[in-house]
Amino acid sequence: MQVAALPKTVQLSAYLQDSRVESQPASVTLEADKVGDRLEGPRLEIEDPLYRRARPDANGNYLEQPPTPQFDQVTSFVTAQATLELAERLADQSIEWAFSERSLGVRPHQGTGMNAYYVRQDESIQFYCFDSRPLDKTVQVSQCADVVAHETGHALLDGLKPEFLYDWGGHSRAFHESFGDCMAILVAASRPALVDRALSETGGDLLRDNPINRVAEEFGLAWRKAWDPSDERLFLRNANNNFLYVPMEQLPENGPPDSLTRQDHSYGQIFTGAFYRCLVAMAGPGGQHLSGAAEELGRLLLHAVAMLSPSSTTLPEVARCMLTADRQLYGGAHEEALSRVFSERKLLSTEEVQAWRRQYDELPRLQKSNDPERFLRRHQQALGVDASAYQHYRTVRDRQGRERWELLSRQRVDTAALAGEIKGGLTLTFDPAGRLGWLSRQDITRERIEEACVALSKLGPEDISLGPAGGHLYPAELGPDGLVRRSAWLKD
Ligand SMILES: [Zn+2]
Structure with missing residues (x-):
């Protein structure tokens, strides 16, 4: 009998959240070939020119302890790698980066500031540090697992839907922010020690705050105290929120922290709040199924994202695609819980849930062919689409044999000073048997053209x-x- 050799693994010390949540780093296991001997794997690599690179000990382990720059390298690498592996497992597909076949750079010491970036042009995620007098320490943002997972989430979503970042309107970017926070929640919920802690701290009542719903504990506390030293809240954003969906244009451009505004991070909290509430519902009484629920909800999210139109999205459209993913993956087992939460949060009204159901049930289960544009021309009437507007953009297959055809339409937008472009799109998802399972589209509407004109008119030559x-x-x-x-x- 042949026994497949297990991949060689190594131990790395890393914060599962950050130093506010844990008194000391945990030991995390990764496959050795994902880590290399310089924190350089096939998909990720540490970029930290100012400091000596962390090296493994004689057993291949990276057991650096804080506070050293090498620990920051190790802990940020661990969380970025965990986020990537989790997302690829949940999506049932490999997720390429948006920029090239190179690996994503992880820069734990980008400079001084209270921030972190994902910059596609630099092919990297970047973390800053800042002195916090109230916390009496220098906060290394690269040590905050939620922030690392959030930025890695941006890079992953950019790989899945590269056009989202070009969308002139705010919805796609708001979803980008929410997706980053959802990945932080899923990564936390994939770590048994944090699940145990969440359940013991809350006595199983996950509507009480815990390390999974709080996003960016240490960073958030330091950020809050910089404005108001008496603010003791241990999060940057809280997924355990009560925000209800409202159309973006009804909200103010900016507002006080923790209020709902059009700003990307703020608006995205509507979806994150609904997502967390779905997790609580799926985890069951006492949160007993929390780990399994996070795994299933995560699969619904990643499959929903894959089904979205390639051009842009809205928060309600993500909700609809999650309901569709639940039918496809779990035969609708979570439909009652999901649709109840989406209705409560006003992401989808009861009528919109009914309309989604009709759309799902009545969609013609057309058999796929090998030419997406011809297929669309042939079936445009049945699908209610003007095929002449669309060009095939790409085809993505997952490991289960699902195929997704992404098509884009383009329109030039002129303002007095500048010319820009706006894109519409649709994605056709075929099940493993090759039958059409869903169609998600974003049209170029008058509202979206107006949004583009407003955004273009705000740009000066220096921008x-x-x-x-x-x-x-x-x-x-x-x-x-x-x-x-x-x-x-x-x-x-
Ligand atoms: Zn972000």
Whole structure:
């Protein structure tokens, strides 16, 4: 009998959350070939030119302890790798980066500041440090697992849906922020020690705050205290929130912390709050199924994302695609819980849930062919689509044999000073037997054109990069086609 050799593993010391939550780092196991002998795996690598690179001990383990720059390297690498592996497992597919086949750089010491970035042009996630007088320490943001998972989440979503960052409207970016926080929640819920702790701290009542729903404990506390030293709340954002969906245009542009505004991070909390409430519902009484519920909810989220139109999205559309994913993966086992939460949170009204059900039940189960554009022309009437507007963008297959065809449409948008471009799109998802299972679309509506015009009219010449940005992050860039588009980087 042949026994497959188990992959060689190594131990690395890392915070599962951060030093506010844990008195000392935990020991985390990763496959040796994902780590290499310089924190350089096939998908991720530490970039930290100012400091000596952490090296493994004689057994191949990285057991650095804080406070050293080498510990920051190890702990940020561990969480970024854990986030990547979790997302690929939940999505049932490998997720390429948006920039190239190179690995994603993890920069634990990018500079001084109270922030972290994902910058596609730099092919990296970047973490800053800052002195916190109230906490009496220098906070290394690279030590905060939630922030690392959040930034890695941006990189993953950018790989899955690269056009989202060019969307002129706020919805796709708000979902980007929410997706980052959802990944932080899922990574935390994938760590048994944190699940045990969440259950013991709350006595199984997950509507009480715990390390899984609090996003960025140490960073959040330091950030809050910088404005108000009496603020003791241990989070940057809290997924255990009560925000209800409202159309973005009804909200103010900005507002006090923890209020609901149009700002990406704030607006994204609507979805994150619903997501966490779904987790609580699926975890059952006393939170007894928390680990398994997080795994299933995570699969629903990643499969929903794969089904979204490639051009852009909205929070209600993600909710609809999660309901669809539940039918496809679990035969609708979570439909009651999900639709109840989505209705309570006003992401989908009861009528919209009914409309989704009809759409799902009545969708023609067409058999896929090998030419997406021809398929769309042939079936445009049945699908209610104007096929002439769309060009095939890419085809993505998952490990179960599902196939997703992504198509894009484009329209030029002119303002007095600038010309830009707006994209619509649709994704056709085929089940492993090759039958059409779902269609998600985002049209170029009058509202979206207006949003693009408003965004373009706010840009001055100094906001637009004409070539490689040389370290400066411009809000927009001029494409080779002479059209202006948003820049693909994200702050926090
Ligand atoms: Zn972010």
